[in-house]
Amino acid sequence: MKTYLSIDIGGTEIKFAQFNQAGNVIDKGKVKTKHEKKNFLATIDQIIDNYSAEIKGIAFCTPGKVEKTRIRFGGALPFLDGVDFAQRYGNKLNIPVAVINDGKASILAESWLGSLKGEKNCAAITLGTAVGGGIIIDGHLLEGVHYQAGELSFMICNSSHLSKMAGSAAMTGSAVKFIQEVNHHLGYSDENDGQNAFDAIQEKNPEAVKIFHSFCLRIAILILNLQTVVDVTKIAIGGGISAQPILLPAINKAYDKLIYEINPVIGQTLTKPKIVAASFQNESNLYGALYNLLLQMNNENLNH
Structure with missing residues (x-):
């Protein structure tokens, strides 16, 4: 049976899973991310060694910009800049990466x-x-000339706060910062406790509700800005926060208010995309990386 190893590299942890070709998980695990290049690569080496005898390909998902198989900048892990996993493992194991x-x-x-x-x-x-x-357009992943299409974090949402990304979507749309802001106003000791924040919102705490609706409006604006450029039929909202049942209705309500009440001209001109919750939450990158590998292998077979 053909199996594949998918590795999702995050700033906090590295997740990995062994899949069959249909996307069924055979085995999975996770380890803490090392923030020094030598130890980080040693961790990846060990994960791959554990599965090397059983797999026919390796799929990586990583922060940063990816030029074909080479990482640029590395996002939260800047030491990944210049690392090419295909060169490091593909030649050694003689399998696609x-x-x-x-x-x-x-x-x-x-x-x-x-x-x-x-x-x-x-x-x-x-x-x-x-x-x-x-972004997918006409059935194809939009990568861009410089492999940077879809880098929504760099969209400028507030030009009066440009230093250190403060006015960017990375900050204004950060779920982590939204959670921290709610818990800070509640005086709660663990500012990263998302469930506590949403409990306060559902209990109608006035300040928590105000912060929540402001966050949802910012996400609605981000969706609107995206829609003006690419004009898609559906947008899926993911991340751990998307599991909260009140989030999607609130974002949809904020979007409707934006285009029908605040600026009706927009509603008369642009068709609203369906805004839905993503099916995959914390494991989406593992599945997406695997599918990217399968697509790459299929394209290579067609070209031979």
Whole structure:
């Protein structure tokens, strides 16, 4: 049986899973991310060694911009700049290796087996520490001339706060910062406790509700800005926060208010995309990276 190893590299932890070709998980695990290049690569080496006798390909998902298989900048892990996993492992093991940016992986997962399945023009937004993004146009992943299409974190949302990304979507759309702001106003000791923040919102705490609606409006504005450029039929919202049942209705309500009440001209001109929850949450990158590998292998077979 053909199996594949998918590795999702994050700033906090590295997740990995062994899949069959249909996307069924055979085995999985995770380890803490080492923040020094030598030890980090040694961790990846060990994960791959554990599965090397059983796999026919390796799929990587990583922060940063990915130029074919080479990582640029590395996002939260800047020491990854210049690392090429295909060169490091493909030649050694004589198996295909694919590498994809984390935002693009999320939309591939949704397009393959999730809430965007069958959609030819769609997008995915992942709400986390920053904002991840991926776009599919005419059935194909939009990469861009410089492999940077969908880098929504760099969209400028407030020109009066440009220093250190303060006015960017990475900050204004950060789910982590939204959670921290709610808990700070509540005086709660663990500012990263998302459930506590949402409990306060559902209990109608006035300040928590105000912060929540402000956050949802910012996400609605981000969706609107995206829609003005790519004009898709459906947008999936992912990230751990998307599991909260009150989030999607609130974002949809904020979008409707934006285009029908605040600026009706927009509503008369632009068609609203369907805004839905992503099917995959914390494991979307593993599935998306695998699908990217399978697509790459299929393209290579067609070209031979």
